[in-house]
Amino acid sequence: MPGGGQGPISVNRNVTVSAALGNESILDFKFKRSAVELCNTCAVRFENITVSNERRGPGPGVDLFLGRPGSRVDYDNANRFRAACPASNESGAVQTATPRSAFFPDPTGTSLWSIVNVTFRSSVYTNQLHLIDQSNDDPHKVQEGRGPVGGIAIRNRNTTRICRSTVDEQCLLERSSDACVNMLMDKMLAQDAAAAAGTAPRSNTAAIAAAAAVAGVVLLAALVATLLLVRRHRRSAAQQQLLPVAADGCKPLGPGSRGAQECESDTATDRLEHMARKQSRRNKALEAPEGKDEGWDLSWTLTTPLVPKDERDAPIELGELLGAGSFGRVFKGRWAGRDVAVKIISHDTASSDAVENEIALMVGFNHPNIVRAFHSVTYIKSRQHNNQQHSISPGLPATAADLDSFSTSGSSSHIRQGSSSSQQAQATPSGAPPALPAVSASPFAAAQEVLPAWPAANSAAAAAAADASCSDQQQHTAAAVAAVEARQSAWGEGVLSTQESSADAYGATCSSSAEAALQDGELQAAGRSASARACRVETWILQEYCDKGTLDSVVTSWEGKEEGDARMLQRLLLLKDVASGLQALHANNVVHGDLNARNVLVSSSSMAECGMVAKLADLGLSRAIKQHKTHRTTNTIGTMSHMPPEMLRYGRMSPAGDIYAFGISMWEMYTGTAAFKKLHYGQFFEYICLRNLRPLMPADAPKDYAILMESCWAADPANRPKAERVVECLRYMIVERQRNLAAAAAAAAEDTSAASAAMAPDTPATGGGMQPMFLKLPSLLRRAAADQASPKKTAAAAASSPAAPSTSSDAVNSTDDAARQLLQSETGSKPGASSPRASASQRLSIGSISSSRALPIPLSVDIYGAYSAQSKPTGLLRAFSAADKGSGREQGPGAAGATDKEVAGEVSGECVQQLKLLLPQNSVVDGVHWFV
Numbered sequence: 042m043p044g045g046g047q048g049p050i051s052v053n054r055n056v057t058v059s060a061a062l063g064n065e066s067i068l069d070f071k072f073k074r075s076a077v078e079l080c081n082t083c084a085v086r087f088e089n090i091t092v093s094n095e096r097r098g099p100g101p102g103v104d105l106f107l108g109r110p111g112s113r114v115d116y117d118n119a120n121r122f123r124a125a126c127p128a129s130n131e132s133g134a135v136q137t138a139t140p141r142s143a144f145f146p147d148p149t150g151t152s153l154w155s156i157v158n159v160t161f162r163s164s165v166y167t168n169q170l171h172l173i174d175q176s177n178d179d180p181h182k183v184q185e186g187r188g189p190v191g192g193i194a195i196r197n198r199n200t201t202r203i204c205r206s207t208v209d210e211q212c213l214l215e216r217s218s219d220a221c222v223n224m225l226m227d228k229m230l231a232q233d234a235a236a237a238a239g240t241a242p243r244s245n246t247a248a249i250a251a252a253a254a255v256a257g258v259v260l261l262a263a264l265v266a267t268l269l270l271v272r273r274h275r276r277s278a279a280q281q282q283l284l285p286v287a288a289d290g291c292k293p294l295g296p297g298s299r300g301a302q303e304c305e306s307d308t309a310t311d312r313l314e315h316m317a318r319k320q321s322r323r324n325k326a327l328e329a330p331e332g333k334d335e336g337w338d339l340s341w342t343l344t345t346p347l348v349p350k351d352e353r354d355a356p357i358e359l360g361e362l363l364g365a366g367s368f369g370r371v372f373k374g375r376w377a378g379r380d381v382a383v384k385i386i387s388h389d390t391a392s393s394d395a396v397e398n399e400i401a402l403m404v405g406f407n408h409p410n411i412v413r414a415f416h417s418v419t420y421i422k423s424r425q426h427n428n429q430q431h432s433i434s435p436g437l438p439a440t441a442a443d444l445d446s447f448s449t450s451g452s453s454s455h456i457r458q459g460s461s462s463s464q465q466a467q468a469t470p471s472g473a474p475p476a477l478p479a480v481s482a483s484p485f486a487a488a489q490e491v492l493p494a495w496p497a498a499n500s501a502a503a504a505a506a507a508d509a510s511c512s513d514q515q516q517h518t519a520a521a522v523a524a525v526e527a528r529q530s531a532w533g534e535g536v537l538s539t540q541e542s543s544a545d546a547y548g549a550t551c552s553s554s555a556e557a558a559l560q561d562g563e564l565q566a567a568g569r570s571a572s573a574r575a576c577r578v579e580t581w582i583l584q585e586y587c588d589k590g591t592l593d594s595v596v597t598s599w600e601g602k603e604e605g606d607a608r609m610l611q612r613l614l615l616l617k618d619v620a621s622g623l624q625a626l627h628a629n630n631v632v633h634g635d636l637n638a639r640n641v642l643v644s645s646s647s648m649a650e651c652g653m654v655a656k657l658a659d660l661g662l663s664r665a666i667k668q669h670k671t672h673r674t675t676n677t678i679g680t681m682s683h684m685p686p687e688m689l690r691y692g693r694m695s696p697a698g699d700i701y702a703f704g705i706s707m708w709e710m711y712t713g714t715a716a717f718k719k720l721h722y723g724q725f726f727e728y729i730c731l732r733n734l735r736p737l738m739p740a741d742a743p744k745d746y747a748i749l750m751e752s753c754w755a756a757d758p759a760n761r762p763k764a765e766r767v768v769e770c771l772r773y774m775i776v777e778r779q780r781n782l783a784a785a786a787a788a789a790a791e792d793t794s795a796a797s798a799a800m801a802p803d804t805p806a807t808g809g810g811m812q813p814m815f816l817k818l819p820s821l822l823r824r825a826a827a828d829q830a831s832p833k834k835t836a837a838a839a840a841s842s843p844a845a846p847s848t849s850s851d852a853v854n855s856t857d858d859a860a861r862q863l864l865q866s867e868t869g870s871k872p873g874a875s876s877p878r879a880s881a882s883q884r885l886s887i888g889s890i891s892s893s894r895a896l897p898i899p900l901s902v903d904i905y906g907a908y909s910a911q912s913k914p915t916g917l918l919r920a921f922s923a924a925d926k927g928s929g930r931e932q933g934p935g936a937a938g939a940t941d942k943e944v945a946g947e948v949s950g951e952c953v954q955q956l957k958l959l960l961p962q963n964s965v966v967d968g969v970h971w972f973v
């Protein structure tokens with residue numbers, strides 16, 4: 042534990058603290074606060090243990106930890122003290138009203154809990170809150186002096202809280218519940234200490250018995266260790282015969298080593314690649330490819346650890362052609378009982394790094410908003426066959442479309458022209474690799490079951506599996522990223538050559554040494570060898586199938602349909618998915634590099650609020666950024682219209698560049714048109730970099746949407762929000778639409794009470810114990826702007842100053858009317874119509890909260906919508922009580938009876954700013970005013 046004056050301890054990896062089941066082990070955090078800082082996405086897990094901490098105020102008892110984006114604390118099968126548990130009959134309401142964390146499975150699901158009797162240390166405690174499966178986000182930890190950079194997601198499973206109801210009724214009459222729980226805990230800890238002290242002086246007999254027991258255990262352990270060593274030694278010897286020493290930079294190590302077949306260098310990169318090679322060899326040994334006679338050899342395979350071993354070898358059925366990109370074609374397929382998309386890329390060994398990058402990242406990330414790759418296989422054309430002439434369609438890589446040549450029962454007619462997005466998508470038979478084990482080309486119904494949303498919602502087993510594999514998965518992701526990073530440094534950009542250049546090379550002969558290396562699984566090594574660069578390779582990547590196609594096509598399908606809160610909600614939910622995917626990539630120092638709506642796929646999901654979930658795809662241009670670096674310089678290509686100025690100018694690739702592309706994608710998703718479609722390539726530099734132009738938003742666009750979009754495409758990368766901030770802003774924008782829709786639905790049903798409830802804050806109106814109440818002031822600026830200026834006024838003001846720059850830092854150059862017109866003509870926007878801003882005082886009424894508790898109510902207010910530096914509000918936030926209402930006293934700053942909070946300068950550059958007010962006893966909060 043850090044002492045006085047020291048900073049917190051940094052935890053940079055996942056940690057599990059567990060005790061054997063049945064042991065009443067207690068871990069006492071000693072009430073330290075913020076003593077341990079978790080790294081981004083780091084998880085700390087407590088299993089089978091009682092955690093004792095945080096008894097002096099509200100909160101979920103994890104005060105020990107400071108969170109970072111994506112960090113989490115799991116309590117699994119734990120007993121946990123918590124001072125501020127509400128009384129048992131309120132517990133359920135509080136738990137169910139707390140939104141589930143987005144960082145855990147099934148964020149939309151309801152918490153599972155029950156009130157039970159528990160036996161704890163031989164005492165039966167009635168009416169305890171038992172959390173069967175509950176998760177929530179705790180943002181407070183990071184707001185204490187550090188700004189809201191991300192909090193801790195907490196998961197409780199099979200975890201019991203010792204609550205207020207545990208303590209003596211008499212005590213509650215005399216003291217506060219906190220004080221009573223504190224006393225109880227002190228008593229129990231004192232008992233523990235006494236028991237420990239009492240066991241110290243043991244009798245001789247006991248000491249002898251204990252010593253004998255210890256000796257027995259040591260002997261047993263030694264025996265087991267010896268057996269393990271012998272086994273490992275044998276396996277090592279066997280593997281030494283199999284493996285060429287140092288062929289892969291790894292050598293079989295001696296029995297004293299940590300593993301029989303470990304890499305000398307124990308980097309994550311080595312481990313991942315070594316794992317892949319091991320698997321490749323194993324596969325080769327297991328599966329003699331049917332198509333070997335056809336001249337294709339299996340060279341390299343990689344499977345995500347999430348796929349069980351027996352599924353890995355399942356046959357693949359290829360179905361319709363889904364589409365074609367620059368580098369390959371994508372077929373629908375069925376594998377191991379699931380629908381998959383099979384991407385088949387023909388390339389040469391020179392460009393195998395780029396392909397492997399994409400595979401490593403897609404296999405490495407297991408995130409609901411990143412398209413997963415389950416399995417990939419690379420074949421090489423054997424020398425004998427490379428010497429033969431093959432009919433390669435010019436401009437079209439050879440693919441497995443020619444199933445006749447290796448399928449026992451298939452026919453090329455089974456491969457249909459699907460809903461291809463490209464005219465290049467053909468099913469031209471050509472030289473094809475062998476089938477994967479037992480590939481068949483049997484047709485299957487087009488409407489197959491859709492992959493369940495990850496992870497399977499409401500399935501305890503699935504959740505458990507996901508949890509169990511979580512830390513493995515994080516290591517796997519880190520290893521994949523490290524592999525990509527190492528590949529980039531060692532081998533330049535590894536840009537996948539275009540199909541034309543690849544096709545040129547296909548006729549060349551693979552040298553025998555290169556072929557041997559390739560067959561030994563040394564795809565990369567062979568790729569670096571000049572003699573092997575011309576070897577023809579075909580890679581099959583089995584990805585999760587996204588039945589709704591690209592985000593682009595989903596947005597196009599909205600064309601002509603009514604715009605409103607429901608449509609906006611759908612748009613925001615999909616955008617949040619995309620931003621969450623980026624957040625996961627960036628947290629692992631990976632930049633997508635080619636974000637646009639055509640590189641985002643959409644899957645049906647019954648669990649998602651809008652019925653579908655968006656996932657980042659096409660990681661072919663993704664790059665790993667070295668830690669502590671802000672960007673890397675690249676010569677890779679991407680999508681011109683989505684390239685940020687720094688990319689166009691200096692080739693700088695960074696997470697901020699993805700955010701810029703996200704901003705452009707927001708515009709495209711709102712307008713349904715492609716951005717800058719009237720610009721030709723030569724104009725991009727001039728328009729984006731020199732004139733700092735951006736597409737114009739229609740005048741009627743929601744202001745919060747416009748503000749976020751503009752902050753994303755700011756000229757200076759440093760002014761763009763981070764992905765987690767974008768996610769956070771979108772979350773608030775989503776809540777706002779949800780409320781509007783609920784209120785509208787309630788109003789339509791003439792259910793006025795339901796309508797006011799929908800407009801009321803999230804927290805229950807009846808106090809909710811000592812939990813802070815969150816009053817979200819959604820779209821503050823938007824509403825204020827609406828109050829201040831009618832749409833007419835806004836339009837008139839805009840028309841009177843056609844060259845008025847946007848208030849964002851990357852404002853449109855006001856002198857360039859020609860350029861402006863060009864961009865306006867894309868949407869028909871009126872000049873100056875974008876980015877209206879709130880400018881005057883605002884008054885907001887947000888429903889009422891009442892509490893009969895004879896305690897001060899800690900009240901938290903989220904100010905929302907103020908994330909642009911230019912829209913920084915200053916002023917006074919006021920909560921006033923019902924007594925003041927209508928008396929006129931609440932009207933001005935300093936009015937009697939109101940609780941004021943100065944907020945000048947506190948809100949800047951952020952989406953949400955949380956303020957805490959302590960209301961007087963027995964307050965009835967009837968509104969919050971905001972004075973500017």
Ligand SMILES: Nc1ncnc2c1ncn2[C@@H]1O[C@H](COP(=O)(O)OP(=O)(O)OP(=O)(O)O)[C@@H](O)[C@H]1O
Nearest residue numbers: 363364365366367369371382462584585586587659
């Ligand atoms: N996992 C998938 N599920 C469903 N359809 C897919 C999947 N992957 C790709 N597709 C379809 O196949 C098309 C081609 O995908 P691919 O990734 O090869 O190329 P692209 O992204 O269009 O082009 P490029 O690689 O040149 O950027 C996509 O536009 C999409 O329609």
